[in-house]
Amino acid sequence: MRFHKMVAGDGSKTPIGGAAGALIGRLSPNAFLVTGYRARVGFDSAKAERFMLAGIEDRLWNGDQVDHGLNLTTLPQAPKVKLATY
Secondary structure, eight states, rough: EEEEEEEETSSSSSSSSSSOEEEEEEEEEEEEEEESSSSSEEOOOOOOOEEEEEEEESSOOOOOHTTTBEEEEESSOOOEEEEEEE
């Protein structure tokens, strides 16, 4: 697995101004610690395998909250992300 992309702001072509960013730390081959501010973070497979977000530990996130990547808001967050291939 690898970190795929980070989109600053709200993800639109012309994001609303202000500071935005993300920091991703690899904990294991399939686990990452993610923190950020007003950013969307996505992942993909380095080998073009099918994969999914197997779990996000911070609080219980609903599927509709992660279907387009992790949406990091202005609230302090540092979720642990687990990925899995299938």
